[in-house]
Amino acid sequence: MSGPRTGGCLCGAVRYRVDGPLRPIVMCHCTQCRRMTGHFLAATAARRGHFTLAASEGLRWYSASPHARRGFCERCGSTLFWEGEGRDYISIAAGSLDDSSGLAIAAHIFTADKGGYYDIEPGAVQSPDGTFRAEFPAR
Ligand SMILES: [Zn+2]
C-alpha cells in the first residue's frame, strides 16, 4: 500500500493528500466515535510527515477528551480526522478516501462499547479495551 492517496469531505471544503503508506483500517466502536459518526469509525492513518492538507477552509476540530481532537467539516459535517496527543500519525476516516482499494481491516477496538444493533463478523480481531497492533506497511 503506497501513496499518493487523496481524499476529502462531502462538500470539498476539506481536501488532503497522503504521500506514503496508509495503515490498515481500525474500526473503533467507542462511544465517542459512535456518536460522532452515527455508527462507528473506520480509520486508516498516515504518518504526520506524509500528510498534507490541500484545502482546509471547512476544517474544524472538536476535543471530546483532553488527549485527542477530532477533525470535521463545518460546512457538510463529514467526519475526517482523529489526532491523539503524542502520536506520530493522524487517523483518517476511511470513507473520506477517494480510492481505498487495497486497504484491509486489521482490528475492531473498544468492542466493549459497541452498539447493540449490529454484530462484528466472526473471526475478526477484537479488542475490548482499545489496544491493537496495526503496522504501517514498509511503503
Ligand atoms: Zn465539507
Ligand SMILES: [Zn+2]
Ligand atoms: Zn473511538
